[in-house]
Amino acid sequence: AQSVAQPEDQVNVAEGNPLTVKCTYSVSGNPYLFWYVQYPNRGLQFLLKYITGDNLVKGSYGFEAEFNKSQTSFHLKKPSALVSDSALYFCAVRDTRSSNTGKLIFGQGTTLQVKP
Amino acid sequence: DAGVIQSPRHEVTEMGQEVTLRCKPISGHDYLFWYRQTMMRGLELLIYFNNNVPIDDSGMPEDRFSAKMPNASFSTLKIQPSEPRDSAVYFCASSYSDRLTDTQYFGPGTRLTVL
Numbered sequence: 653a654q655s656v657a658q659p660e661d662q663v664n665v666a667e668g669n670p671l672t673v674k675c676t677y678s679v680s681g682n683p684y685l686f687w688y689v690q691y692p693n694r695g696l697q698f699l700l701k702y703i704t705g706d707n708l709v710k711g712s713y714g715f716e717a718e719f720n721k722s723q724t725s726f727h728l729k730k731p732s733a734l735v736s737d738s739a740l741y742f743c744a745v746r747d748t749r750s751s752n753t754g755k756l757i758f759g760q761g762t763t764l765q766v767k768p
Numbered sequence: 769d770a771g772v773i774q775s776p777r778h779e780v781t782e783m784g785q786e787v788t789l790r791c792k793p794i795s796g797h798d799y800l801f802w803y804r805q806t807m808m809r810g811l812e813l814l815i816y817f818n819n820n821v822p823i824d825d826s827g828m829p830e831d832r833f834s835a836k837m838p839n840a841s842f843s844t845l846k847i848q849p850s851e852p853r854d855s856a857v858y859f860c861a862s863s864y865s866d867r868l869t870d871t872q873y874f875g876p877g878t879r880l881t882v883l
Contacts, residue, residue: 684870686871688874693879694876694877695772695859695874695875695876695877696811696859696861696874697874698871698872698873701870701871742811746870754799754816754818754863754865754870754872755801755813755816755824756870756872758810758811758813760810760811761810761811
């Protein structure tokens with residue numbers, strides 16, 4: 653079955669410390685992986701994606717994600733967290749069950765809380 | 769580009785009333801998605817269109833929900849009659865069917881409250 657799991661409902665980190673938001677996936681075929689962020693009372697904003705190539709993907713706002721095929725993971729990272737990074741983060745994978753659907757499968761979301 | 773546009777941003781209605789949510793996708797995008805977000809169920813895909821044609825409506829909760837896309841620049845999600853349990857934030861998203869992108873861009877959402 654195609655799925656995405658975000659094992660942590662909430663991640664707490666102090667400002668200035670590195671952060672990691674975890675994501676694992678299960679998909680047949682090559683995975684196309686995405687991270688989105690949702691600030692309060694806003695829509696989801698695209699952060700970054702992995703399609704192919706370098707396993708370390710750099711995205712918006714200083715975020716990056718590491719694709720690990722053997723562990724089927726795509727963890728979101730940032731070297732130094734900001735209070736303004738506090739938001740809800742979603743991992744997603746392209747649904748490959750049908751060709752060219754454009755459909756994404758989203759995880760349940762992880763709330764990131766950065767404390768000053 | 770203005771991004772995905774949704775209206776209204778907030779809607780408060782009474783149980784039994786008809787509610788219509790509107791979406792204008794990004795120009796040139798050929799996929800359009802309707803999502804619902806609640807605390808209990810998270811982000812749910814309701815229905816999506818490709819080139820104005822509904823492809824998968826398996827996420828539509830019941831017959832009270834219907835969606836249309838009469839042209840490439842407009843879609844509606846209608847609830848008739850509305851019920852309190854329909855209270856949620858409804859998002860529209862669009863994307864372009866390039867196998868190397870598939871990035872969905874979301875609108876700001878419509879917060880629906882059914883009293």
